[in-house]
Amino acid sequence: MPRGHLRVMLGAAPGVGKTYAMLEEGKRLKALGKDVVVAVVETHGRAATAAMLEGLDVVPRREVEHRGVTLTELDLEAVLERAPEIALVDELAHTNAPGSEHAKRWEDVDAMLAAGIDVMSTVNIQHIESLNDVVEQITGVQQRETIPDAVLRRADQIEVVDLAPQALRDRLAEGVVYPAARIDAALSNYFRLGNLTALRELALLWLADEVDSALQQYRAEHGIAGKWEARERVVVALTGGPEGETLLRRGARIAARSAGGELLAVHVTNQDGLREATPGALAAQRALVEQLGGSYHQVVGSDVPRALVEFARGSNASQLVIGVSRRSRLAALLTGPGIGSTVIRESGDIDVHIVSHARAGGRFSLPRPRGGLTARRVVYGFILALVGGPLLTLLLTSGRSPESMTADVLSYQLLVVVVALVGGIWPALFAALLSGLTLDFFFVEPLYTITVGQPLHLVALVLYVVIAALVSLVVDQAARRSRAAQRAAAEAELLATVAGGVIRGEDALQALVTRTREAFGLTGVRLLDGEEVLSTDGEPADAERTQRVPVGTRGTLELSGRDLEAGDRRLLAAIVAQLDAALEHRDLAATASELGPLAEADRVRSALLAAVGHDLRRPLAAATAAVTTLRQADLRLSDDDREALLETAEESLANLATLVTNLLDVSRVQAGVLGVSLAPTGLDDVIPPALDELGLGPADVELDLSPGLPPLVADGVLLQRVIVNLLGNALRFSPAGSRPVIAASEFGGTVQLRVIDHGPGIPGDRRESVFVPFQRLGDTDNDTGIGLGLALSKGFVEGMGGTLEAEDTPGGGLTMVVALPAAPHDSGDRAEEQEQQEPQREHG
16 A cells, blocks of 8 residues: 655744635545544634634544543544545644554654545644754743654645734734634744744754755756756855954855855865864864855865865856965966866866965075074084095995996985985085085096086986985975964963853963963063062072063063063063053952942932932821821811822821832842842742732632643842832823733743833833933822832842843733743643643643
8 A cells, every 4th residue: 555645834933824714625625525534633712713623524533541630642543444535634733642543643643644645734843853952942931742754754745824923923913823812922932023923943953954955866866967046055164274263254145146045065075184274264264164154174085186176066156166276376386277277177066166365376486595403403414424434435435347337326215315304404515515526526537536528427316415405305395384283272272261260260360371471481571560569479589580572551471481582481471461451450340340340330419319309308298297186276177178188298208108118129239248048939829919919809809810820939028119119100190991910921931020001101211221320201299209110120130130121912912021040840740731832732
């Protein structure tokens, strides 16, 4: 029996219309005469989705008893017995109830496919196993139900059911996706505009990669080697040289010219591992590739041009970017065509861009005869030439014969090569000249005379000199590169050690001073700021052997020990620059630390004086006027007037007490001495007392608390004060006939408490300023505080390890969101978990 085909509707988030599209397609296929049944569909209470079931055959679900709770699941046996042509199976990643034949619904689907039934199913991008951690980083929600990538990749057809993020939020706000009680929490959490945009991009990219893999497989199966420009792919060849950044930026610009362009960087490593490349430059260029949105690749091959072209063809590249050769024209003339010419010749239909750069085509110059060899090696070379020449002559003359002439010449040539290896060019030239004269004097007729009687003798002498020069150049270059590599490695290690020490939290000045002494082998190093010793390492400085190096205008570096060479001073200059920067940073940090508290204290002091001079004076004046009026013996007051004055005095004095308490609290928050006692706290313990404090009843406030909320980790007293402040603001700004709402839900390991009003709201540019002390919106009266309520609430919440943010209320108004950690809890109940997963499947 042929295996059935799997067709999957992939969505970026719940509510985009996957199930609706599946049912709509099922109806279309049924109208064409196909036998279509609904194996399982989750409507989630959506009327439009439920209406689409009309006219379709639905296989009844089977019931499963688990811990006293009845759960319904897909009836696989009934579907297999019914044996339709096409089965509609919703939520492919669903976890079946315990006791089911299979643990996962996708395993049920696999059984249907094996029975020859075509299956149409749905899945959200957050349920794909390989993307699970990425989605958690984006949304903050860990997905419990996932489907292996391999299962989805085996699908015969995958379709993205797409909906613009704002359109999905509009559907959510209209109540199409979730009940009204869950709309605010969903819009503020999982269904944020940024979350939806990221998930949408993730879904489209995942499908694009699947399409690309299918295209590559098709090309491989059909032996298609030519490029198919489904999208622009630009390959940039990196040599490890300094021109790499120029090439990468040019390649990125080329790729950006077409929609969906892709940038790939490749470095070809020679099989013997000896091809010149700078690891540090390659690492920097790899980081740049990632910043530009490309990918870095490294291949091994002895033929660099062929390896580049093969990589480009294997990647289905449309363009290849290489740099102009850094070789001089003379080098190109001697060694033949370079990599660029070969790549162009073998690239075929791949466009090749040869990009010029600052290091292209260096001028020809003769290498310097002196370089990397030490003076000691040069002396050893001369000694070897002076001692080895006579000894070799004595040995060869003892067995001299006409037949030994060739061996004699080769022996002296070997001596020249050995001297070149030891001492470089000058000892080698000296040995070559001495060997030539010795051969002519002791071994060429007439003996014991120096006569160049034949041109061949002169040619031999010239050859000796040429051989000595060539060998010595190779030795000198190798020695110079070895010393440069050792020097560069030491410098890099020093700078990396210093940087690493600073990153690990070590004092930057002390780290620099310590590494300086170690790197240069000094006995002591001190950093001075005038007469003050900022940092020291090693033994005390010897005044007679101390070198002083100025560190900008801020200090002096004292070095005790050996005199530094010219090469050491270059690295020392880099260290001094870092010391200067560290001193500047220290001074700026000290200045900032001094000015910051002063500025904040001055601002608070000014605001406090304004509050005392204006806001506190108002209730004080009202209380004083009321008491003064009551004390006037000659003034006759009615009982109602007397009661009104007493009420005014009492109200004003109560407001004064509240204002003073708030002032003391805000000073404790800003001083960092707020006392917080954290413990698991239920909302039932803080919301009713807060309502009682404000004198509110069920008719004044609407409560929307999700069932089964865990306790919060909070200070009950402080949390009650926060609720009182936030609810008081909501009541003050709510229009007549509109009740504020207190809602709570669990999200990402936190409990989020919302105080919602439908008043005028707060402009976006004032969102942060409302949490600053002594800030208010609108006029004040005798009942209005001095702008400390929100500042205190934010300080209290942050003191408890939470956050307080202001958001727009859908439809107008302001929502204050308090997020505090949820206390650890373990339900251990599969039925409850099943109930929680139902909204999670649609909520994230």
